[in-house]
Amino acid sequence: AQTVTQSQPEMSVQEAETVTLSCTYDTSESDYYLFWYKQPPSRQMILVIRQEAYKQQNATENRFSVNFQKAAKSFSLKISDSQLGDAAMYFCAYSPTGNQFYFGTGTSLTVIP
C-alpha cells in the first residue's frame, strides 16, 4: 500500500520569505507521479506542481519548486517570496498512474504579513 507522510501539520512564514514543506512517501514502484495540491478555505483543490518519478530534474512553477529525492522517497515543496494568497492547506500526493491520488495528511500554511 502506498503511504504519504507530511510531518508538519502546521507551518508559518513571513510574507516575502521562503518556506519548505516536507513530504515522504512509500512505494515499491519505479514509475509514478508526485503532486502538491493547495486547498484554500473554499475547499477547491488546486494543483501547485507535479513531478514524474522518471525525471531527475526537479519541477519548477514560478515561485514553487520541489526537491525530489527518489532514493530517499522525499518530495519537498519550496515556496519562494511567500504571498498572503499562499495561505492554505497543502497536500502532497502520490499517484501510480497520474490519475488517482493518495494524499498525505496535509500541512496548514499561515503567511504572516
Add this chain to the structure above:
Amino acid sequence: GAVVSQHPSRVICKSGTSVKIECRSLDFQATTMFWYRQFPKQSLMLMATSNEGSKATYEQGVEKDKFLINHASLTLSTLTVTSAHPEDSSFYICSASKGGWYGYTFGSGTRLTVV
C-alpha cells in the same frame, strides 16, 4: 478547459435516506472519474474509481453497497450514499480525467450532513 462541476455543493438529509451527488465534466469527456472523502481537518481519501460503462473499483474498506457509483456517460458520474447515517457526514470530492497523462481536475466538493 477541463472544468468539473459537482452538485449539490451542500446537502442535508435525514438519517436512513439516500442522497445522490453528481460529478460532471463540462468541456471534456472523462473516461475515468474518482471519488474522494474528506473529514474535517483531514486528508482526502480515495474511495473509488469510476469507469464509464463498467463497474466502479472501490478502495479497501469502502462499502460498495453503501456508496453506489454509476458512470453512465463520459460526462457524468454519480455517487449515491444509501441509508445515510450521521457518520457518513463528510465532504465528498470528485475528480475527472481525460485519460492518459493529462492530469485531471477536481470538482468543488459536496458537504453532506446527515441528521
